[in-house]
Amino acid sequence: MQRGRLGPRERLPRPALERVGIVLSDTGSGGRYPDTMQAVSPTVTGVAFLARPGRPAVVARTLAELAGPTRGVVELPVRLMWNAERTFDLGDPDQLLWMYENVLRETTRAEDLRALINGRTLRRVWRLLNLPRGVRQAWESRHRGLRAA
Numbered sequence: 001m002q003r004g005r006l007g008p009r010e011r012l013p014r015p016a017l018e019r020v021g022i023v024l025s026d027t028g029s030g031g032r033y034p035d036t037m038q039a040v041s042p043t044v045t046g047v048a049f050l051a052r053p054g055r056p057a058v059v060a061r062t063l064a065e066l067a068g069p070t071r072g073v074v075e076l077p078v079r080l081m082w083n084a085e086r087t088f089d090l091g092d093p094d095q096l097l098w099m100y101e102n103v104l105r106e107t108t109r110a111e112d113l114r115a116l117i118n119g120r121t122l123r124r125v126w127r128l129l130n131l132p133r134g135v136r137q138a139w140e141s142r143h144r145g146l147r148a149a
Contacts, residue, residue: 057138058107063119063145070118074099080106080116096121097128104135123149 060066068074069090076086081102088099103116126149129136140147 055108057104057132057135058110058113059138059142060110060113060117060119061142063123063143065114066117066119066122067114068116068118068121070121074116076102076116077112079108080112097125097130100125101129101131104129104131104139122146 071090074088074090076088076099078086080086088095090096090099100117100122103112107113123146126146131139
């Protein structure tokens with residue numbers, strides 16, 4: 001660690017972090033980022049899993065409500081992908097995976113999930129998606145069928 005830069009463990013002792021609902025993992029991120037934290041709207045388990053440090057993953061209530069397109073070309077809004085190349089051809093398996101990864105990781109709105117993700121397609125490609133651990137855990141805790149997909 002660079003001199004003068006303190007990580008979360010050096011800034012606050014572990015008991016202080018736990019009092020505010022942040023639990024540091026001794027595995028995974030190496031304790032640099034909180035793995036879980038209490039949320040205003042918790043998942044079924046009562047803990048929100050993080051899509052990235054400080055942002056809980058957004059999970060659909062049911063896979064059936066995910067009625068996004070299954071073919072054609074989709075352009076993601078800038079809030080989900082800042083890249084100029086935001087269009088995805090769903091007929092190309094690699095582009096489909098890339099789009100799903102971006103939407104699942106970046107969204108802060110359930111409406112984005114319903115409009116852009118298809119439940120059957122998500123179940124089919126679930127194991128192929130490269131997702132942050134918090135996103136995968138959040139979805140699998142709500143939708144147990146994805147674990148076996």
